[in-house]
Amino acid sequence: MLQIFPDQSAIAEHVSNILIDKIQSKPDVVLGLATGGTMEPIYERFVIKVRRQGVDVSKLTSFNLDEYVGLAPDHPKSYAAYMRKHLFGQLGFDESRLHLPNGLAPDLEQHSKDYALRLRQTGGVELQLLGVGSNGHIGFNEPGTPFDSQCHVVRLSEDTRRDNSRFFEGNAIVPAHAVTLGMADIMQAREILLVATGEAKARIVAHWYHNEVTEAVPFTILKRHRRARILLDEAAASLLPDQARKTLAAMPA
Ligand code: F6R
Numbered sequence: 001m002l003q004i005f006p007d008q009s010a011i012a013e014h015v016s017n018i019l020i021d022k023i024q025s026k027p028d029v030v031l032g033l034a035t036g037g038t039m040e041p042i043y044e045r046f047v048i049k050v051r052r053q054g055v056d057v058s059k060l061t062s063f064n065l066d067e068y069v070g071l072a073p074d075h076p077k078s079y080a081a082y083m084r085k086h087l088f089g090q091l092g093f094d095e096s097r098l099h100l101p102n103g104l105a106p107d108l109e110q111h112s113k114d115y116a117l118r119l120r121q122t123g124g125v126e127l128q129l130l131g132v133g134s135n136g137h138i139g140f141n142e143p144g145t146p147f148d149s150q151c152h153v154v155r156l157s158e159d160t161r162r163d164n165s166r167f168f169e170g171n172a173i174v175p176a177h178a179v180t181l182g183m184a185d186i187m188q189a190r191e192i193l194l195v196a197t198g199e200a201k202a203r204i205v206a207h208w209y210h211n212e213v214t215e216a217v218p219f220t221i222l223k224r225h226r227r228a229r230i231l232l233d234e235a236a237a238s239l240l241p242d243q244a245r246k247t248l249a250a251m252p253a
Contacts, residue, residue: 002230004237004249008197011231012045027059032128035079043086058094063119065139067101069177101179108153116151128189135159136204136217140180149182192228196236206239
């Protein structure tokens with residue numbers, strides 16, 4: 001379930017190959033997508049490989065995990081803009097099949113329900129990509145979020161807002177709220193790949209390794225998923241026990 005790769009580019013290569021295999025064997029696959037720094041090298045690699053191999057991405061459907069409340073899709077710091085920049089604007093997707101929560105929806109509660117319903121109506125996610133926050137959040141499900149939660153509006157923790165301030169240069173303020181798929185929605189995915197790279201994730205990865213499943217650390221729920229894999233680079237794995245690191249690094253990808 002845990003695998004260690006030498007660096008983030010090895011992970012990007014591995015995840016891109018998995019995505020391309022899925023799309024080639026099922027062109028209308030439903031993918032669950034994440035944003036954030038962790039995903040950037042993955043999307044970059046994926047775009048290069050799709051172009052090189054001439055893979056048709058026009059029939060796939062995607063659902064993003066989350067979006068900031070109050071940012072319009074054309075706001076440069078919105079996750080809609082992130083996705084256009086790193087992925088959607090790079091390849092021949094069918095825009096009508098690409099879904100993100102709308103952080104400007106007039107009734108956010110209703111919008112959250114509709115978003116989760118739409119996801120279920122497509123048959124659910126085949127393969128979900130996840131990153132993890134340094135406080136253990138997945139999607140924007142902050143510590144303490146009930147495991148039975150569905151898509152909802154969340155108040156972002158100070159930890160998360162501080163971590164994400166690196167994407168908001170100058171005096172721009174990280175929004176205080178977001179819409180996120182819930183823990184239950186995420187666990188419905190048939191397969192999950194969670195990627196953690198860099199030293200900043202080492203503490204939460206070690207926490208995951210040593211502790212039981214608890215709502216206090218949302219990431220731990222993946223121990224209950226039958227087809228979840230956690231892909232680490234050496235830096236994110238650096239606080240795992242030596243023996244575990246050796247065994248996991250020796251495992252074939
Ligand atoms: C993003 C998301 C978040 C990020 C997490 C890690 O759509 O849902 O859970 O995956 O905050 O972010 P980075 O990759 O920037 O460290």
